[in-house]
Amino acid sequence: MAKRGISALSTQEFINKEKEFCAPNYHPLDDLVVSNAEGVWMYDVTGKKYLDMMSAYSAVSFGHCNRRISRALMKQASELCITSRAFYSDKLGSFAEKLCRMSGMDMTLPMNTGAEAVETAIKGARRWGYQVKKITENRAEIIVAEKNFHGRTTTIIGFSSEEAYQRDFGPFTPGFKKIPFGNVRALERAITPNTCAFLVEPIQGEAGIIVPPRGWLKEVASICKERGILLILDEIQTGLGRTGKLFAFQHELDTPPDGLILGKALGGGVMPVSAFLGKKEIMSLFTPGSHGSTFGGNPLACALGLEVLAMLEEEDFVERSRNLGFYLFEELKEIESSLITDIRGKGLFVGIEIDKERATAREVCERLKDKGVLSKETHETVVRFAPPLVITEREIEFAVEKLAQVLDEIEMEELSLSS
């Protein structure tokens, strides 16, 4: 990392350039321009070091520039990167097989971004609704949860409950029905003969790490089965070890759901790799010409995905997430600050709710950054701690200590203001 600390432009110049030439659809933390990273640490253009407690929304679960992943990337990049699905490759079959074996699903359809895999799931569910369940043409309904996050395409945002995601992007795709998250009775009531699927996150990530009541998913699975609708889980963020199980559904279900959506960490934090997986009776309805993606299932993506799956099998990421998740939770509970109103999560997937009358999560994140810890607010009130799964206990202690200091500072300032 010879480059570290020596940069042609200053922090503000990099930021200004981004602001001038990029559409302002994000609001990154101020005064920070990242140029290098390794494991759980990120380095900015001035050489300052930061602990990454965000992992790019769980995309870098195995740490930045992970050796095994980098090696797999370099090897495959020098052999074959893309064929398009016009031709068979020597990588896709092996990747698909391993993905199906590890998740307990029959077949997969590989895509790139998470939103594309969600779109694929929607198409799969509707086709199954018409061709297997015999729903009248164009009447199929999919039930979703309020405060869901499934991506940013026009169809997906159409069933979001976030005004900011939707404003002036309509008209939206019909055929979706929203119910409160974690509510079994609402699901039972919402099902009609036209319902083909319930699409839901096992833990709502972008909504603020919302953990449903214990037993909810188990009941949901049995209702879906009884009433003849598909259960499709979006595990783009919760999957691949994040919550202390390989898949979050394993906290409650003994058998996999009908459909499963993966992304983010599946690409090893290197490139977008996503997949919709499902039972054969759904997946076999995707006939040639019905769906596709130029880059979906490309050999480079498959090599990365294969390495990620091999790492999950051979190394202890899932256990680490579970054990260190408990540790993080315990450490956070020790913080004595009335600014924290709730701590929730599973594994290394934790949300810290900040008293919104007194401080914004954004303010907490900005101050954490100044102390060398990176996170990002989710909505106005939640600070997310979801570090790469390679984090150590000492690094967790560091993050928690900095959070305690930040909250202390805010409380001290409140006191001095009121006196």
Ligand SMILES: *Cc1c(COP(=O)(O)O)cnc(C)c1O
């Ligand atoms: C990030 C995310 C998506 C969208 O993935 P993209 O790769 O950004 O399209 C969908 N669902 C969930 C649960 C996510 O966390």
